[in-house]
Amino acid sequence: MTALTTESRGLLVTALTGHGYKVYATAPAVPVTPSVVIVPDAPWITPERVGGRLNYRVRWKLLVVISPRKNDAASLDTENAIDAILGLMPSGFTVDQVGPPSLTDIGAQGTVVTTEINVQAHMKEN
Numbered sequence: 001m002t003a004l005t006t007e008s009r010g011l012l013v014t015a016l017t018g019h020g021y022k023v024y025a026t027a028p029a030v031p032v033t034p035s036v037v038i039v040p041d042a043p044w045i046t047p048e049r050v051g052g053r054l055n056y057r058v059r060w061k062l063l064v065v066i067s068p069r070k071n072d073a074a075s076l077d078t079e080n081a082i083d084a085i086l087g088l089m090p091s092g093f094t095v096d097q098v099g100p101p102s103l104t105d106i107g108a109q110g111t112v113v114t115t116e117i118n119v120q121a122h123m124k125e126n
Contacts, residue, residue, distance in 0.1 A: 004054060004056065004058065004123035004124075004125065005040075005044075005045065005058050005123075007123065008058050008060070008121045008123050009025055009038055009060065010025075011090045011092075011093070011121070012038055012060060012062070012090065012093070012119075013025050013038065014090070015088050015089065015090040016036050016062075016085065016088055019084060019088060020034065020084070021034050021035055021036050021064075021081065021084075021085075022034070022035035022036075023035065023036050023038070024036070024037045024038065025038055026038070026039070027039050030106055030107070030109050031063075031065045031106070031112070032065075033065050033066055033067040033112055034064075034065065034066050034067070034077065034081060035064075035065045036062050036063065036064055036065070036085060037062070037063040037065060038060055038061075038062055038063075039060070039061050039063060040059070040060065040061070041059035041060055041061040041118055041119075041120075042059070043059060044058065044059055045057070045058055045059075046058075046059075048122070053124065053125040053126075054123075054124070054125045055122070055123070055124045055125070056122075056123060057120055057121070057122050057123075058120065058121055058123055059096075059118065059119070059120045060118075060119050060120070060121075061116050061117070061118055061119075062085065062116070062117040062118075062119060063114050063115075063116055064078065064081050064082065064085060064114065064115045064116075064117065065104075065112050065113070065114055066078050066081060066101075066112065066113040066114075066115075067112065067113070068103065068110075068111055068112060068113050074101075074113045075101070077113075078101045078113055078115055081115075082098055082115060082117070085117060086098075086117070089119065092121050092122065093119050093120070093121045094119065094120055094121070095117060095118070095119050096118040096119065096120060097117075097118050098115065098116070098117050098118075099115055099116040099117075099118075100115070101113050101114070101115045102114060102115075
């Protein structure tokens with residue numbers, strides 16, 4: 001049996017892969033750009049039914065990672081990435097919100113532009 005969280009993350013990976021972005025199912029040490037990193041959001045799991053068949057809501061944070069190059073290009077790349085990713089959301093997922101772009105230091109590799117997309121899905125055991 002596959003955990004419902006694993007199943008929902010897999011749905012996201014499948015939907016986002018092959019569209020010009022490196023998709024990370026878990027946080028890498030250093031993400032390449034452009035990419036999408038899938039990490040748990042808070043609250044991660046909200047039980048709707050326990051015992052018997054599981055039924056819960058799972059939340060994910062999609063971190064969109066873009067090269068900062070020039071400010072104008074980074075802004076345009078970020079906006080295009082957000083629109084593309086929102087259009088790729090798999091059936092059954094809803095988007096709670098999209099945060100503003102921000103500069104994120106990734107150590108010796110420099111700085112990237114990141115934007116958070118908060119999504120959730122209701123998952124049920126069959």
